Amino acid sequence: GAVVSQHPSRVICKSGTSVKIECRSLDFQATTMFWYRQFPKQSLMLMATSNEGSKATYEQGVEKDKFLINHASLTLSTLTVTSAHPEDSSFYICSARVLSGRVNTEAFFGQGTRLTVV
Amino acid sequence: GQQLNQSPQSMFIQEGEDVSMNCTSSSIFNTWLWYKQDPGEGPVLLIALYKAGELTSNGRLTAQFGITRKDSFLNISASIPSDVGIYFCAGQLKGEGAQKLVFGQGTRLTINP
Numbered sequence: 001g002a003v004v005s006q007h008p009s010r011v012i013c014k015s016g017t018s019v020k021i022e023c024r025s026l027d028f029q030a031t032t033m034f035w036y037r038q039f040p041k042q043s044l045m046l047m048a049t050s051n052e053g054s055k056a057t058y059e060q061g062v063e064k065d066k067f068l069i070n071h072a073s074l075t076l077s078t079l080t081v082t083s084a085h086p087e088d089s090s091f092y093i094c095s096a097r098v099l100s101g102r103v104n105t106e107a108f109f110g111q112g113t114r115l116t117v118v
Numbered sequence: 119g120q121q122l123n124q125s126p127q128s129m130f131i132q133e134g135e136d137v138s139m140n141c142t143s144s145s146i147f148n149t150w151l152w153y154k155q156d157p158g159e160g161p162v163l164l165i166a167l168y169k170a171g172e173l174t175s176n177g178r179l180t181a182q183f184g185i186t187r188k189d190s191f192l193n194i195s196a197s198i199p200s201d202v203g204i205y206f207c208a209g210q211l212k213g214e215g216a217q218k219l220v221f222g223q224g225t226r227l228t229i230n231p
Contacts, residue, residue: 004160034218034219041226042223042224043206043222043223043224044161044206044221046218049218091158093160093161095160095219097217106151106163106166107151107163107219109153109160109161109162109163110160111159111160112158112159112160114158
């Protein structure tokens with residue numbers, strides 16, 4: 001399957017600082033990338049949908065100014081957690097869909113980023 | 119929002135046993151995907167289903183896209199220790215919101231050797 005690389009895999013930051021997480025599609029072009037948050041023993045919660053060259057679409061309840069998403073190219077999307085607080089500590093996962101003429105395409109996931117805010 | 123009801127939530131089985139889990143919804147889906155997630159990792163795609171009634175296998179795994187387009191099941195035959203993990207179903211909605219995937223709550227599989 002297609003490869004999605006997420007970096008870093010783990011990050012610890014101080015409260016009040018900002019953290020950037022990168023998501024890259026390595027061997028395909030992705031018009032759409034998705035950012036999820038996952039709490040322990042729970043399912044994936046979609047935070048936002050990121051389309052290349054346009055503003056991200058955020059899910060209800062997700063703060064746009066806190067979770068900044070940039071999708072500058074067909075292979076890279078970034079999520080920046082601004083002014084992080086301990087409650088932002090979580091597992092963040094990105095996924096990317098293959099650019100294709102097909103309507104139905106698989107979504108491939110990155111390895112995830114474990115964010116700990118101290 | 120849209121929800122997928124995935125069951126069972128957890129399974130404790132003996133090595134060598136077969137496993138079955140399923141997802142149902144009140145909504146119609148265009149695509150069903152089954153993922154496995156190991157601790158501290160992102161989900162890995164196991165099987166993708168695109169047509170109602172489609173039955174697809176991947177080694178010891180078999181999944182089907184329900185005829186009504188509202189359900190799907192995943193079977194694992196002759197389970198082995200490396201099958202341990204959390205399995206998620208995911209569906210792509212028909213029509214509005216078709217870009218997004220809706221995830222089930224997950225099935226945590228534990229295998230006793």
